[in-house]
Amino acid sequence: MNCREWEETLALYASGDLDARRAAEAERHLAACAGCQIFASGLLESLETMRAAHRQEIAEAHYAALRARLLSRLRPVAWWRRGWLRWAAAGVVAAGALWLAMAARVLLRPAPQPVVAFVRPPAPALTATVQRVRPAPPIRAETHPRRKPAAPAEPLTVRLVTDDPNVVIYWITDPRGE
């Protein structure tokens, strides 16, 4: 096994990841190989650098932020803070306000003028019986009776005889004086 092939074994040996038999082999090789001693030394140094960097603490504020996020997700939320309930409550309030506005509009409207409805009475049913109706006597309401047209009068002829037999005078007149 050349030194290149020892690298993986030494990388495990550096943190005690080899069983006892292989660890003993690695120690024997290290004791005899200067190159692998340098390699193992560099390996340990890089591991220590890594661990020193890892030991540096994360700022407490980051843990606090994580806790706050987590607990806010887990703590039960009061019902009035729940999102959907808030929207539902807002909907109910809006519907109530709309209803009140409509009621106020109806109640505050000026009284309308009474409307007379002309209702046509239903037509009487036709009956098969015929009643004899005595004709009403003529109403004589004439205060100025009209004169009955008179029958045409005979013209009145007056014959006047004179002494002369050849002269006879006829006088025809209307007896109504017209």
Added chain:
Amino acid sequence: MAILTLPATVGSLEGPDERASAIAAAKAGDLDAFERIIRQYERLVLVTALRLLGNLADAQDASQEVFLRLYRNLGKIESGGALPSWLYRVTVNVCHDLRRKRPAAAPMEDAFDAPASDADPQQATVEAERRHALDLSLRRLSEKERAALVLRDLEGLSTEEVARALGSSQATVRSQISKARIKMKGFMEHYFRRRA
């Protein structure tokens, strides 16, 4: 050879009994108990997500999803001891899903504590350099290599635990870890040689 392992969790639930009672209370709907669990494991989840994703905003989104999944699956967690393993596995899966949905990450420099006003400016510069080098080198790894290295070398899980979290065999994980370490070494040396 000294092996440096890091405490994966920093929180308020010290003993296993306290952890178990917090889990039981959270299962019964006690959100305060669940908050204690979050505090116990938030570093584990957020830092792992940050190393896997390379971006704080994405890491926070992933962490939130991990804890939400935990809350929904509390009934399936049998004991407090099983919880870290479960969280690592879910964090890796969530980060994997997020990485597929979102493009490459932005730098993560803003995630870390600002140096105190009386801090040594030279030391602050060195630390910033290390963070930058770590961030860049992790980006050069494949997704599987990165996950294996983060869990094994940064979070200090055993090879067996890493294999369980990644759903792989231990042999595969060892291969991924060794390749990742060699790549990291090469990048770090190149990075700091250029800086020098």
